[in-house]
Amino acid sequence: MKSWPFRCLAKLYPKAWRERYADEVNDLSAELLAAHEVTRPRLALELVRSGFAERLHSLNRARFVAALSASAAVVVLLVAALLATNGFGLGATTSPRVTPVGWDSVGYRDAQVSFPPSFETVTSMPGGIFSVDVPSWSFASGETCVGPSRGTVVCLLPLGQVSPAYTGEQPTVINGVTVYRDGKGDYYAPSLHIEVTASGPMAHRIVDTLTRNRIPGCAHALSCGSITMTEG
Amino acid sequence: MTMEGIRGSSDRSVLVLTSLAGGSKHGYALIKDIEGFAGVKLGPGTLYGCLAKLEQAGLVEALPAEERRHPYRITASGLEAVKERLTESARIATVGLGRVAGAMS
Numbered sequence: 001m002k003s004w005p006f007r008c009l010a011k012l013y014p015k016a017w018r019e020r021y022a023d024e025v026n027d028l029s030a031e032l033l034a035a036h037e038v039t040r041p042r043l044a045l046e047l048v049r050s051g052f053a054e055r056l057h058s059l060n061r062a063r064f065v066a067a068l069s070a071s072a073a074v075v076v077l078l079v080a081a082l083l084a085t086n087g088f089g090l091g092a093t094t095s096p097r098v099t100p101v102g103w104d105s106v107g108y109r110d111a112q113v114s115f116p117p118s119f120e121t122v123t124s125m126p127g128g129i130f131s132v133d134v135p136s137w138s139f140a141s142g143e144t145c146v147g148p149s150r151g152t153v154v155c156l157l158p159l160g161q162v163s164p165a166y167t168g169e170q171p172t173v174i175n176g177v178t179v180y181r182d183g184k185g186d187y188y189a190p191s192l193h194i195e196v197t198a199s200g201p202m203a204h205r206i207v208d209t210l211t212r213n214r215i216p217g218c219a220h221a222l223s224c225g226s227i228t229m230t231e232g
Numbered sequence: 233m234t235m236e237g238i239r240g241s242s243d244r245s246v247l248v249l250t251s252l253a254g255g256s257k258h259g260y261a262l263i264k265d266i267e268g269f270a271g272v273k274l275g276p277g278t279l280y281g282c283l284a285k286l287e288q289a290g291l292v293e294a295l296p297a298e299e300r301r302h303p304y305r306i307t308a309s310g311l312e313a314v315k316e317r318l319t320e321s322a323r324i325a326t327v328g329l330g331r332v333a334g335a336m337s
Binding site: 017020021023024025027028029031032035037038042043046047049050051053054057 | 278
């Protein structure tokens with residue numbers, strides 16, 4: 001770009017285009033001027049018009065790429081969100097399941113479940129976790145899940161303590177965890193090595209918070225969280 | 233740029249491809265050749281804008297520079313594309329000329 005007119009007009013063109021073609025355009029411009037094939041004003045006008053056209057073309061392409069990238073990102077995020085909530089419902093029933101704000105999460109083996117703050121959660125190692133919303137109710141035994149006739153009782157027990165009757169049951173997926181249910185309030189989660197026994201008005205709501213143990217420093221622990229220890 | 237791209241663009245792409253179908257040329261020779269057979273005088277910005285798109289589409293390719301000037305050569309895809317486009321133009325021209333002749337007689 002050593003001679004007028006292209007040196008001062010080159011900036012009108014996109015950088016990539018300029019780097020590739022500017023020298024050639026400049027040489028050709030000089031050649032046309034030398035051969036009196038074109039006047040300087042006419043050449044300058046043509047170069048300005050072409051520069052804007054190239055810039056517009058470049059912008060359109062950049063916008064297309066940006067729009068395509070943004071769309072791809074949105075699709076990826078949507079797919080990720082759907083997968084996280086099992087929104088595709090592949091082979092399972094689905095429902096919105098969250099751990100409500102203010103609830104206490106406790107871990108038991110590979111499982112995590114959440115309870116309202118009003119619940120009292122105790123464990124009788126290695127028996128399991130027992131959570132109940134009946135004040136002053138005491139667990140007589142850590143080996144079974146026997147609660148009061150009123151209120152809600154949820155117990156997490158090692159898988160196999162209760163006869164695994166889930167074979168052949170249609171599984172459901174709760175927060176990414178495949179769970180078999182027998183219709184009597186028992187839920188079996190083989191991948192977490194636990195089963196859940198739940199009864200009472202809040203039972204389903206609590207079971208819906210079942211997920212893989214993600215409590216920091218708690219994964220695979222026998223039990224952790226706001227749990228009261230009792231004698232087994 | 234595919235054939236659709238050429239169809240959608242102005243005829244400049246066809247002019248450049250037609251010129252290069254007759255042999256490799258650098259910018260100045262292209263301008264003079266196109267002016268000769270089509271009566272259209274392309275400016276350097278317009279010509280290289282066109283060459284850039286055709287090169288990006290793989291319809292033409294730059295040859296090694298000769299005294300700072302890059303000759304351009306039409307590719308096999310370029311020949312196929314311009315043949316298709318010119319055949320279509322010829323068909324339309326034949327139909328159109330026939331109808332015009334009929335209307336004038």
